[in-house]
Amino acid sequence: MKPLNQVLLHPDNRVGVDFKRWQRHGGGQGLEVALLEEPESLIGMIRDAGLRGLGGSGFPTFRKWEFVAAERDTVEKYLICNGNEDEPGTFKDCILLEETPFQVIEGATIAALATGVSRVVFYINPDQEKSLDAMIRAVEEWESTDLYFAVSKKMKRPLSYLVKASAGHYIGGEETAAIESVEGKFPFPRGKPPFPARSGVHGYPTLINNIETLANVPHIICNGPTWFRELGLGEACGTKIYCLSGDVLYPGAYELPMGTPLVELIQTYGGGMLLGKGLKAVFTGGPSNTILTPQDLDVHLDFDSVQERRSSLGTGAMIVVSEGTGIVKRVTEYVDFFAASSCGQCPPCKTGTYYISMLLGKIDTGEGTQADLDSLVNLCRILPGAGRCHLLDGAVKVLESSLYHFMDEYRRSICN
Amino acid sequence: MAMQGIPYSEALRNYSVKTFREPAGEVQEPEQLLRSFHPDYYPGTTVTLRVGVNRGDACHHQLAEVLQADARIDEADLAGAAIRETDVLVIGGGGAGCAAALVAARAGARVILTTKLRLGDSNTVMAEGGIQASIEKDDTPQMHLDDTLRAGHYRSDRRLVARMVADGPDVIRWLIQQGMQFDLDKYGDILLRRAGGTSANRVAYYRDYTGLEMMRVLRESVTNSNIEVLDYSPAVELLSNEEGHCGGAVISSLKDYSYTLVKAKAVIVATGGIGRMHINGFPTSNHFGATGDGLVLAYRLGAGLRDLDSFQYHPSGLTWPQHLAGTLITEGVRSAGAYILNGQGERFVDELETRDLVSSAILRECAEGRGVEVGDDIRGVWLDTPGLELRNPGTLAARFPKLIQLGKRSGIDLYHQPLLIYPTLHYQNGGVVIDENGCSSVPRLYCVGEVSGGIHGKNRIMGNSLLEIISFGRRAGAHAAEKSHRRGHKKVSIEHVSNLRRELTLAEMPMEKQGPALFPECAKFENDSDYDGLRRNRKGRP
Numbered sequence: 018m019k020p021l022n023q024v025l026l027h028p029d030n031r032v033g034v035d036f037k038r039w040q041r042h043g044g045g046q047g048l049e050v051a052l053l054e055e056p057e058s059l060i061g062m063i064r065d066a067g068l069r070g071l072g073g074s075g076f077p078t079f080r081k082w083e084f085v086a087a088e089r090d091t092v093e094k095y096l097i098c099n100g101n102e103d104e105p106g107t108f109k110d111c112i113l114l115e116e117t118p119f120q121v122i123e124g125a126t127i128a129a130l131a132t133g134v135s136r137v138v139f140y141i142n143p144d145q146e147k148s149l150d151a152m153i154r155a156v157e158e159w160e161s162t163d164l165y166f167a168v169s170k171k172m173k174r175p176l177s178y179l180v181k182a183s184a185g186h187y188i189g190g191e192e193t194a195a196i197e198s199v200e201g202k203f204p205f206p207r208g209k210p211p212f213p214a215r216s217g218v219h220g221y222p223t224l225i226n227n228i229e230t231l232a233n234v235p236h237i238i239c240n241g242p243t244w245f246r247e248l249g250l251g252e253a254c255g256t257k258i259y260c261l262s263g264d265v266l267y268p269g270a271y272e273l274p275m276g277t278p279l280v281e282l283i284q285t286y287g288g289g290m291l292l293g294k295g296l297k298a299v300f301t302g303g304p305s306n307t308i309l310t311p312q313d314l315d316v317h318l319d320f321d322s323v324q325e326r327r328s329s330l331g332t333g334a335m336i337v338v339s340e341g342t343g344i345v346k347r348v349t350e351y352v353d354f355f356a357a358s359s360c361g362q363c364p365p366c367k368t369g370t371y372y373i374s375m376l377l378g379k380i381d382t383g384e385g386t387q388a389d390l391d392s393l394v395n396l397c398r399i400l401p402g403a404g405r406c407h408l409l410d411g412a413v414k415v416l417e418s419s420l421y422h423f424m425d426e427y428r429r430s431i432c433n
Numbered sequence: 434m435a436m437q438g439i440p441y442s443e444a445l446r447n448y449s450v451k452t453f454r455e456p457a458g459e460v461q462e463p464e465q466l467l468r469s470f471h472p473d474y475y476p477g478t479t480v481t482l483r484v485g486v487n488r489g490d491a492c493h494h495q496l497a498e499v500l501q502a503d504a505r506i507d508e509a510d511l512a513g514a515a516i517r518e519t520d521v522l523v524i525g526g527g528g529a530g531c532a533a534a535l536v537a538a539r540a541g542a543r544v545i546l547t548t549k550l551r552l553g554d555s556n557t558v559m560a561e562g563g564i565q566a567s568i569e570k571d572d573t574p575q576m577h578l579d580d581t582l583r584a585g586h587y588r589s590d591r592r593l594v595a596r597m598v599a600d601g602p603d604v605i606r607w608l609i610q611q612g613m614q615f616d617l618d619k620y621g622d623i624l625l626r627r628a629g630g631t632s633a634n635r636v637a638y639y640r641d642y643t644g645l646e647m648m649r650v651l652r653e654s655v656t657n658s659n660i661e662v663l664d665y666s667p668a669v670e671l672l673s674n675e676e677g678h679c680g681g682a683v684i685s686s687l688k689d690y691s692y693t694l695v696k697a698k699a700v701i702v703a704t705g706g707i708g709r710m711h712i713n714g715f716p717t718s719n720h721f722g723a724t725g726d727g728l729v730l731a732y733r734l735g736a737g738l739r740d741l742d743s744f745q746y747h748p749s750g751l752t753w754p755q756h757l758a759g760t761l762i763t764e765g766v767r768s769a770g771a772y773i774l775n776g777q778g779e780r781f782v783d784e785l786e787t788r789d790l791v792s793s794a795i796l797r798e799c800a801e802g803r804g805v806e807v808g809d810d811i812r813g814v815w816l817d818t819p820g821l822e823l824r825n826p827g828t829l830a831a832r833f834p835k836l837i838q839l840g841k842r843s844g845i846d847l848y849h850q851p852l853l854i855y856p857t858l859h860y861q862n863g864g865v866v867i868d869e870n871g872c873s874s875v876p877r878l879y880c881v882g883e884v885s886g887g888i889h890g891k892n893r894i895m896g897n898s899l900l901e902i903i904s905f906g907r908r909a910g911a912h913a914a915e916k917s918h919r920r921g922h923k924k925v926s927i928e929h930v931s932n933l934r935r936e937l938t939l940a941e942m943p944m945e946k947q948g949p950a951l952f953p954e955c956a957k958f959e960n961d962s963d964y965d966g967l968r969r970n971r972k973g974r975p
Contacts, residue, residue: 343512350924383513
């Protein structure tokens, strides 16, 4: 079997808003199986399959489900299907929403069955107008199908779906910020605890899963955990949509076995480096991560293997940078992005990202001094962990890692 | 190979012998004339584009070469580049750029105007004949629309033409408000003359340097506004944001060879035409900087282009003496009543036909051996200035001072000897596809003036270009300013350049040539230390 696009992005799946065609190609079978199972056994299957959060955290999905399922003393439960993706270099959720909307709805519905959720919110970035439009039409169609009625019958109440445009801010993708946004407020991240599984939207238990995670669910239920585990390479399970961008010949979204080596992704699927230039660095999982360098080309792209290289897989975005690209400028751009995206409620993040961005800007335009560089190094020590969410940590992480790998370049950029 | 023409002295004898000139009738089978003699139809002039949004379209081969060239810069060049931010960035310091910048600035936007040479170094100042606007009482915008569409062989975008002709009267009012002068009659009304291929007197003018007068006031207005002008700073690449929208430009300074990233919420490209590419080897009436940079920049970012195989050859370009070859002689001279005569001293075409037909007729006369031959393969036909002066005494001095100046520079006495003319590459009919606000198909990228396409179809009539630059310049300026309160860009880069390189690689195209050209082939800076920065610019990285 060819490794490329076996499951989520299989050509048969990519039918857009066309329920009948989707069903003809086997859509809905996962849900039919799920309707016959007890919630506990559904969660068990997800546990056995080893499905992890594909929005960047890699947190075991079944745990989240267990927490929410355990909350029995409540009138409502919410599921937020997180499609806010706003990070540079990430473009997988929009493909899933636009081309396989029913696959996502099916996954969300199974999650609702397993955890007793009564309200499903599809939380989508407003900049992705096509995704929003596709989901609105798909949900409308879905609500008139037999499958939907069967689900409501089993749950003994109608399952409600809402397609909601998110705030469009990067920070709106953070779990608790998403909850605020769904409540109609500005997406300020909340402090934890209480965790969303206990008290989320309007104080009700809330499950938050990434779109790609949910899209995997029907296939696991339909084909079984063992099938899913075997899709991955080595210890890793399932497949992953890698968003390859930057200086490669064929950028794009590639669904490959989880744990595919970076070199294979770049050379085999990306067609190699553009103009045959050398590889300088790879920003993994968007810019909020540690940079990979040519020594890391052999790394297997799964959560644990990437973690061993002091980096993390994140959303699966791989921004490839060739030799000749200024790392200082790149990092400056990314930190500018974080500075502009900070919600401003935690002073260390608000001033910290601004300050880093200003210092980097100075160094990038040739006006920085050694003192500025020293300040950056210092800030990398004192800032992490000072914010409610991980935005500040992300900004520092990319800066720290670029300082670690490319200090020479920073030194060359400062004026004497 | 064209037949030998009639030698200069013999042709001059033929000219002076004849006293009565029989009018030439209507052009028989105009389509046939164009197909046989217009340079757009020369065999082998067009190729098919292989990369970009217009892939598969016909395009002149010289233009295709720059549209499919590699970029001048890559990311490494931008390390250490200064960064500026503004609301509206205008690229180009001609009439369209100035009009757009003025309107945007007056609407409250922060504006930077960057120009490759100096403010006002443009084809606008070369425009002599005048500006069209239906302001006479027996004329209507509808007639103006009809004339424009007909002259363009019905290949124009009707929406755009309708906007432009409706703007006409207000454009004249606006220009007068800025301080522009027009030639007036004794009652103070604006004098009008007729353009070739039109049905009414509709061209307002000032002597025979209308464009120069227009540029004078625009330049003064810009200088006296809060618009920041960057001289000698060509744009070498546009910037794109994550969604592929336009987010500014990379500006290269010719003074010290440094790049600056100007981030802007909207970019107005008004870089003019491509005359200095000397399409089909023709001389050109265009200024030194007309190298089609804007077309290349916009195309790379994904803006659609149109009519890339259609150019205008102005019938009356001076062809002798050789050092002035290509210099424009205004259509106003023909409009005032000057004849065009072949080497036998005969009229061969209605002088007020559309430009493409008159040019084709001149090329036919030369090809069929009735042209005047000066040697070295230089030939042309007569422009009968003595005849004009004979029929309307005093006209030359009163209305064509620039032409008299040109006569002095050529060493030809206009009052007694006709000028030798030959078609000169004058205008790019096509360009970037725009809507009525000047927006291209790339969000936040506006294109106005000669760089835009769709208004003139396959042939432009006199005076419509000056109208177009002000009409659409103002529209783009106002629209860009209105939208400039939008959120800024999250991140801008030259990522689209990678897309270009990707496409070139996949199409197996050579990547030796770099674009945009910035300067014509004839520009030789190699030995001039004053142009150190420029030289390095031309070669790429130092």
